Amino acid sequence: MLFLSSLLCVLLCIKTAQAAECGSCVDPHAVPNTYVVKTYHESEEHVENPHRGFVLQLVSKHSQPKPLTKAYLDYLREHDGLSMIWRTFMPDTFVTSPLSEEYLNQVRHDLEVLASASFTAIIRFEYIFEHREPPPYGDASKNIVLHHISQLKPIFHQYERVITAIEAGFIGAWGEWFYTDYFGMPKPYLHEAHYEPTTGLTEKALRDRKDVLLALLNAAPKSIQVELRYVAQKMYLMGTTPTTFQDVQRGTDRARTGHHNDCFLSSDTDVGTYRNKAAEYPYLAKDTRYCVIGGETCRVTTNHRHECPTATKEMAMFHWTWLNEGFDEDIYKVWKQQGCYADVHKRLGYRLTITKAILPKSTRVNDNLCFHLEFRNSGYAAPVKHLKFYFILKSTSGSQHYAAQVTGVDVRDWQPGYTHTVVSSVHLSHVHEGQYKVLVSLSDPLMGDRADYNVLLATTGVPLYTQGLNDLGHTITVSGQHTASAGCASISAWKPPAHGHYSRVFKGSFH
Template sequence: MIKALTAATAAVAILIPGAAVAATGPATRARAYTASAEEIANPGRGFFTYSETHLYAGGDGYLPLIKDDLVAARTGEARTLVFRIFYLERYRGTDTIAAADLNLIRADFATARAAGVKMVVRFAYTATDDADAPVARVLKHIGQLGPILAANADVITAVQAGLIGRWGEWYYTQNFARAEDRRKVLNALLAATPASVPVQVRTPGYKRTLAPSNARVGIHNDCFLAGDDDYGTYTGDDRDWLARQGAATLVGGETCDVSARSGWPTARAEMAAYHWTYLNPSFNTDVLGSWGDEGLAEAARDLGYRIRLTSAVLPATTRPSVRVTAKLTLINEGYAAPYANRPVRLTLTAAGSARQTVTVPADLRTWAPGRPVTLTVSFTAPRQAGAYRLALALPDPSARLASTPAYAIRLANTGLWDAATGANALNATLTVTR
């Protein structure tokens, strides 16, 4: 009877959050973490800030991005994405984009960087008719815009293929009747941008025809939930095909008209099934209004990824330079996996300047929604005695952004986020004693 009671007591001790786990060698501690229902301003996902600007033939129309507005949207409304459409009306009949106009475009990327946001970018020639530019001219323009895109790849969530037809949506067009010409534009954009930048096309059909095996090519659906086929977005088995794509395939867009399908139950089901990462919150207002406050709040929380830490078994005490192991379990509660990988780091920080960083093997692009992920990492404890606070950091992969908290991932937990460092405290300490 005594033996049975002792075993039961030990089992309970292991399961209580914060209780030390008895073991030979370094002691460990198990912890559980509380979920947050808060909308989180994580980079590259969610409702975006819409913006457009024009390079009219008369030289007017360019409205630059405003840093303070973008910061206010990010900090006040959790909008970390800016959709930016650049209309190139002035260049439908001209091969060379003026240096001054390229500098205007370049300055907008600098503004986005300073504001701590990322961009979804599209170029187009018209918002009013089908008068786009000839194929050869479009390719020359891509060649001139490419260096700007490449230099700012770290603040670009996606480049939409654009450039063809009214609004750059590849439909009403004077110059692109042939699929081969559309392929030239898509291939030129893929070549002009780094491999880290997704390029989105307007429909699944375009990807299936032009780049079926290219994981970089995503979809932007700009008539989400309209009619039976999203106004021509889907044909045949496109829906089934899209649902089978990886959870890191970048999908986003906007609604455009009320239909029998545009209510919240269908919206939620399809955003989850097709792994939506971003959405326009300002169009169509009739569709979005029909979702109600609860639907809009859920969409704002769950678009893209939403990574929550559920539990951890962490080293608690050890001798200097001894091998220890940390195990963390997380779950993605969003609609999509992160579209890009980034570092996962366990940090140990003691009083003064003592600090150690441990790289945790992981690929965030495989963190599909609803499936727990357990990360295990073994490392050598610090040589210097002390009490080391443990934290989990998921910084931006770009060296230019890695130290900027606005570009780090915040876990969907209460009481963990450190806005000053961009790391998530694990509320645990590793004590190293001699």
């Protein structure tokens, strides 16, 4: 613990030193009387933020299309507190042929509707939504799958802003990489001749599966992860070293390969999700610090594994970002009876709060304004997407905003349970005399002009819901003229996003 404390102190000193290069910054341990120290408290609100939370699986077959509508998504937001869905596309009539332009337009339509309703989505493509016995199961060959992925690539890029992650899909019944005609069936035992022992698959099946995974990773923009169904297969295909933050920053294939578990808590092995828990549990706990995981439960157990104590422990341990609220409803009835369902609703994915701010009471035009902000993440996971962090001054006598992007802040490393400090200075060369409220903005680079996609802090009295901004509850007086200047980034005129259309807080019942 002493080593960790010393390391945290060194890191804080480094951040402070970086700020000091463009003007002296406040020492959080000896705050002068020219500064104010504000403390904050986490709210109890169910704040709706993008790319996290409960979802509902909505399936659309080409043979029986069910196009999304904004009215239905608005209903889900109001009645269930959802702002993300699990969209399952089924090109079931194209198992042996290229996707038609008409079908591709159906996919585009649904993603456009998601954007119009300020939703995000996990998406999956699959050819069959049932388990057929005896085989053939009815999925597509490798060549067809790869061609379909190449056809979908422009759509992935066009709608990058609303796609949280893409499930590997395509292979087998339900796109779960099992019950497949072309990609090999895993053997249930760890050691059988001609089968790779950790996955139960032949080397050829593993090569073919990797080709599909790599095709999806290459087709998707760098900001989008691809989720795999089985932990052992990622460990084999991407190596047994868990993803690091350096991998995230470099955008490696390992960092862009996440996980989905479609039978969470539903047996001791989650119905075959794990083949060797002794190796896979510790790997998954580390890998999901940076790689998205989501999925669904599928049945109650006989040993209480599905109940709140185990459920919440494992969602925290494995950093769950999303969960299908529609399946299994019997498990969710237990969670509601035992009292953890509402807490899971708040904590899936990230839940960011500000805990402390050290800000000046006054400053001068052309001076450097130093600030020290501390944040916590009380969710299960770090944010999936990179966000821009803006420090903002808003005039109290008008609508003028001034802002500077704070570089070096990457919320994808804001792990749950830690304090995350933002220390910086901005130069007030363009600011006029007056009084200014202090705000912060966390915005998706692709959606910075949409308030409904900005991240709100789950802190009492802080969120400006329809504006998508966060008010730190402090006013700074800017007066006079400072004669010296320094090399800090200048704060400049800034246009806030247009007001959103939604309340951003779910106020319904979970009973």
